Structures are given as structure tokens and as C-alpha cells.
Amino acid sequence: MNFKNLLLTSVLMAATSVGFAQKNLKEDKQAIKDMCGCFEVTFKYTETFSPEIDYEKHYDYTATALEWAELIKDEKDEISIQHLLVLNDTMVIKHWRQDWLYENTKRYDFNHDNQWTFVNMNKKDVKGQWTQNVYQVDDSPRYSGSATWIHADGRHYWNNTTSSPLPRREYSKRSDYNVMMRGNQVEITKEGWLHEQDNEKVIREDGKEDVLLVQEKGYNIYKKVDDEQCKAGKDWWASNKGLWSKVRTKWSDVYGRDKNLALEEKVKGQALFMQLFPMDIETKQAKIDSTVEEYVKNK
Template sequence: MRQLSIFSLLILAFSMHGNAQSKKKQDAEAIKKMCGCYEVTFNFAETFNYSEDSLYKPSKTKRDKGLEWAQLVEDDKNKIAIQHILQVGDSSKPHIVKHWRQDWLYENTDFYMFNGDNTWKYVSKPKSEVKEQWTQKVYQVDDSPRYEGTATWVHVDGKSYWENITDAPLPRREYTKRSDYNVTVRGNRHEITKNGWVHDQDNAKVIREDGKSDVILAKEKGYNTYVQVDDSRCKAAATWWKENQGKWALVRAKWSDVYNRNQNLALEPKVENKQLYKYLFSDDYNKADDINKVIESFVKK
């Protein structure tokens, strides 16, 4: 009877491991479905405001469109990296813009959590808290940190989605116009659809000050749709990436060195009155030594 019991336990353990591996594979397939060429619509509207200022003006509703190439950069056992590249303007001679990047890490335990004013707190979580979860790490156009969060991919009723709430910097459409809040608490939902995917957001605009409770200034709805089109429409963006991927691999390598220090991170907004992306987007920064030096100059000691 004892031998049968042990045998049964072994079969159960093997079955559970197999199910976990099958689920992990299903998760990875869902993530990689975000790659390809997409017609993107960006929609943001402020929904509620809680300001005590009678002169408060909400952000204008934003609607925008673009063509975006999502390039698979890494596809390893526990990591999937996708680089987004915007293709705008005349289709015969489009303008290419290196956009955001998203890395997906399986059962990741190391986090850089945004805390306002260009600072990120390093947090190490126990493995038990991230079991079978995927961390989405989102990076700026210069591959500096933006925000990250961990959650479980859900596959149910024909749907595949991942959702998480995390602190983030102000979006680009806001930080050049607004200074009355300093943290966006982002409610992110990524859902795979039959013709692409959707980034559904419920965000809070938050005022954060040391020693005080957070104050919600307003709330915002974001709904971005990615409708997949033939890859040929993003040929210019895909070609640009092939020609420039070596440089950006050097940039990612330097940032990995910074992140692997596993300590709180604070970045200068500008060095010599110039933002980091303006340095890195320049053709003057193609060599590892130059890239390493300029990135390090933005890291506060």
C-alpha cells in the first residue's frame, strides 16, 4: 500500500509539473502574439477629477493613430522581449521612431518600482509571491526604466489576458504639460483579441509627497487597440531595426549592468541641459564606451 501511495504521489507531481509547463507555454504564446505590424489607435480621456481647485482644468481627450512594428528581440526560456517601433508620415518615405520596449520575465523576483520624481525603489520579492506569474517591465525610448508589475496570465472563456496595477511616471503626453501630479497609478490590462490585442487602462493621477498620504487628483481611461495588418506595411520599421539593433543591444547591456546592482535608482532628468534619449538617438553614440559613459552620467550616485 505504501509503495502504491508513493507511486501515486509521483504521478500527481509529474502531472502538476506538466500542467504548469503547458500553462507557461500558453502564456508565452499569448505574449508573442503581440509581435507584428499593427494599426494602433490611442485613446485617453480624463473621467473624474477630485481637485479642490475651482480653476482646475482636466487634460484634453486624446485620440491618435499610428503604424507600429513590434519586433521580437529575445525569446528565451524565462524571458520574452518585444521592441516597439513607430512608423509615421508618408508611406513611401516614412519617419521611424524607436518607441517603448516591454520585457516579460517568468517568476521574476527583482523589481524597480517607480516612486515619483525620477526615482525607483528596488524590491526583492520571495519566489512564493511570483509563482507562475509573469513580470512585465516597460522601458522608455532610451531603454531607461518606466514601470513594471507582476501578475498571472489568464486563459478562460476563449480569452487570454494579463492585468496589474502599478506606479508609473507621467506619460509623455502629460509630463510636458502637467506639473500638478507626479505619479500615475496604472491599471493595465493586456488582452489578446482575434485580430490583435488591446491595452486597456484605468489610471489615477496621484500627488505623492514624502511623509504624506497619496492624493488622487483625477482618474483617466485609456483604451489602445492594436489591429494586426500585413507585415509588409511595416517593412521600413523592420529594416530600420535590422540596421540599428546592434547599437541598441549595447544600450540594453549597459542598462542591465545598472539594474543588476539591485539598489534604489535615481536618474537625472537632464545632463548639460539635454535628455538621455537625445544623446542616444544621435549617430555620435554608437560605440560601447560612449554609450556606457553617457548612461552612467544620468545615474545619480
Template sequence: MKNILICLMLVMSTLAVAQSKKKQDQQAIKEMCGCYEITFNFAETFDYQRDYQFHDNYRTKGFEWAQLIKDEKEEISIQHLLIVGGGQIVKHWRQDWLYENTALYSYVKDNSWELHTLPKSEVKGQWSQKVYHVDDSPRYESSGSWVHVDGKHYWEGASDSPLPRREYSKRSDYNVMLRTNRHELTDFGWIHEQDNGKVNRTEKGDELLAEEKGMNVYTKVDDSKCEAAQEWWKKNEQYWADVRLVWDEVYGANPDFSYAESLNDKMLYEVLFALGDEMATADNYNSMEVQTKVSEIIKSYMD
């Protein structure tokens, strides 16, 4: 009887520690929300081809509002809105965090993804980060553990992805980016650090051209500096909620899928953004009708 009680106490203690760790993870993820002054910095570091020419460093900055759009025990979602120019709002990337998620899409190449299932034991206590394009199409995702030690709070994950938007229209020498992402909280905000490999993927295998270092620094500022983004989201959040629902249906129906980069000389995001602008000023917004239109648009690119 004594041994049974000891075992029960150990199990309860283990569960309590796991729950405490999970709460720390949730808090760390949500700490990335709010208004930030952000700098994007990328520099190529090593080359692996004799005739490779290093490309110029990339640097830009602006303000970004990170809006919490889902806050559940095992799923947290954050929508990023970039403020550029004279206050113009650009719907930026989205990150979804799922606890102990076993189903992850892997990028192949040429806008193609394959669904992979991981064993539960491999993702125990981990969070997967799913990152989406500006139009909520998939970008990359990976699973990893949040680490809370010595006053540091960070998460790391590695995955393949399409070319970043800063390069996809300028580069044709590589077609897959091997990404290692690190998100770390700081006393001034947080840092998104990247170690990336630029790869040309063919039937013969992967050819590594170069590596680059990325450092995106998010410095917390007063929410009033992102007021324009908050107002934009209020007018557009229903439309993009409907877009996400359609994409969820697409993922559910297509374990592996691909879509065209452009159709009739228009990118998918251009068409979805144009419909979003139209719906933002519509007198009678109908979610079912919007979802039908969005579904037709996305399927046209997939067909």
C-alpha cells in the same frame, strides 16, 4: 508503495499542467509581435479635487512594428517601433517578460526607482512585465498571471510610473501615475487597456487628482505595411543591443537609483538617439567603444 506511486503520478500531472500553461503564456506574449495599425485613446473619467479642470481627451493613431528580440524559456522581449508622418521611424517602448521574477523596480517619484524583492511563493506561475522608455531607461513593471479561460487570453498588472510622454511636458499638477494595465488578445490583434490614477506624491502622502481610461487598440495588418520599421531595425539593432547591455550594468550596480531629467538642456533620450543615428552610418562599428560612450552618457545623467 501504492501511495508513493499515486503521489508521484499527482506530482507529474501537476508539472505537466504547469508546463502546458507556461507554453500558453509564452505563445500569448509572442502573439503581440508583428505589424499593427494602432489607435491611442485616453480620457479622464473622475476628478477628486473641487477645483480640478478636466483635460482634453487624447487620441492619435499610426502603424507600429512589434519586433521579437529575445525568445527564451523564461524571458521574452519585444521592441516596439512607431511609424509616423511620411514613414519616419520612432523607437518606441519595449516590454520584457520574465517568468517567476522576484526582483522588481518600483517607481517612487522624480525619476527615482527602488528595487523590491518578492517571495517566490508570491510570483509562482506569474510573468512580470518590465516596460522601458524609448531610450531603454526604466518606466514601470509589475507581476501577474496570464489567464486563459473561455477563449480569452489576458494579463493584468498594477504599478506606479512616471508621467506618460503625452503629458510630462504639459502637466505639473501631478508627478506619479498609478497604472493598471491589461493586455488582452483579440481575433483582430490585441488591446492594451489602462485604468490610471493621477497622483501628486509628497512627503505627506498621495493626493489623487483624477482617474483616466486608456484604450490602445492594435489591429493586425500585413507585415509589408511596417517594412520601413523592419529595415530601420536591421540598421540599428546592434546599437540598441549595446545600450541594453549598459543599462543591465547600471541596474546590477544600483539597487536604487535616479537620474536627471535633462542635462545641458538635453533629455537623455535625445543624446542616446543622436549617438544611435551616428552609429547607424558608421563605417567601422565597435561594440566596446559604443558601450563605453553610452555608459559615460548615462552615468553623466545619474551623477
């Protein structure tokens, strides 16, 4: 092959590669945004295996909810979705948030006992990947992981395993483990989307290997329904989004310090959400800043 042909082949290969990457990126974004809308959600969990023969498995957990997922940011390399619970068609509770960052290199990995380790990843290791950052109801960190969206055989899914605090259904009821290793698979379905989990409930101590208490299988099944069923959630967010934009601004400042993070569970007997939830749109940024800062241990 002469030099001209070699050069032409290289150019064609590069163009094909760019086109493929752009197609994948478009599919990635669409898959993430398919998690927006109004959903009937079914939560199902069952403990499966424990290495200790005398371990008594806890009862299966099943619950249902109506949830509105609002697209609050849609930029080139970042998509953010706020989830809201809608109760009895009228009552709304701010729920979790998920941010998706493309080829992101910075995240916070949960350690244990309200501590997160700052992780600076290599650019080569996150090429083509999306980081999913999941936040608590008060926009404090929950868990984070990076992986590639897969689009093959008519399926669209994302897989990752990462450490997280105890789930809300157990954190106030159990003290026999302190970390959940979440095996997360997010998959877009014809009916909506599925969050399938292969979890390990572990006991973690500094300087020691994790001890497995029990494994767990979980399914969060999101079935798309008419958006009108979540009208209360849409209206609530329209009225309250300004407040939570200020809260996110403060947390962005905290996360931007790029160092390990430790948080107080309670201040003056109250969890952070108990102080933030009563606030309204008129609350000053300075008040929000000082409230959040009270819970940050390592200033």
C-alpha cells in the same frame, strides 16, 4: 489506501501538476509573442472622476499610429519586444520596449520625480508569474509589475497595477500630478491585442499618503495588419539593432547594481534620448557607457 497506492496517487498528481504548469507556460509565451508584428494602433483616453468638485477635466486624448513590434529575445524565462513607430511608410522612431521575465524576483518600482526603488520579491510570491518591465525610448526604466497570465473562457490576459511616470502625452504639458498609478490589463484579441487601463493620476510626497487628482480610462487598441506595411520599421531595426544592443548592455549593468535608482532628467540641457538617437552602429561601447552614466545620480 495502502502505501503503494498512496505513492502512485502522489506521483500521478505531481505529473499532472507539472503537465498543467508546462501547458500554462506555453500559453503564456504564445500570448506574449502574439504582441509582435505590424499594428495599426488607436490610443484613447478620457478622465472620469475627481474627488475635487471644482477639478476641470482635461480634454479627451485620441491618436493613431502604425507600429512595428520586433521580437528581439526569446529565451526560456525571458521574452523581449522592441516597438518602433513607422511614419508615412518611411520615417521610423524608436519607441518603447517591453521585457517579460518568468518568476523574476528583482524589479524597479517607480517612486516619483525620476526615482525608482529596487524591489527584491519573494520567490513564493512570484511563482507562475511574469514580470513586465517597460522601458523608455532611451531604454531607461519606465514601470514594472508582476502578475499571472490567465487563460480561461477563450481569453488570454494579464492584470497588474503599478506606479509609473507621467505618460508621454502629458509629461511636458502638466505639473499638477507627479505619479500615474497604472491599472494595466493586456489582453490578446482576435484582431491583435488590447492594452486597457484604469489609471489614477496622483500627487505623491515622501512620508505622506498619495492624493488622488483624477481617474482616467484608457484603451490602446492594436489591430494586426500585414507585416509589409511596417517594412521601414523592420529595415531600420536591422540596421540599428547593434547600437541599441550596446545601450541595453550598459543599462543591464546599471540595473544589476540592485539598488535604488535616481536619474537626471537632463544633462547639459539635453534629455538622454537626444544624445543617444544621433549615435550609430560604429559608436564605441565606452562612449555609450559614459553617456548613460552621466544621467545616473546615485553611482
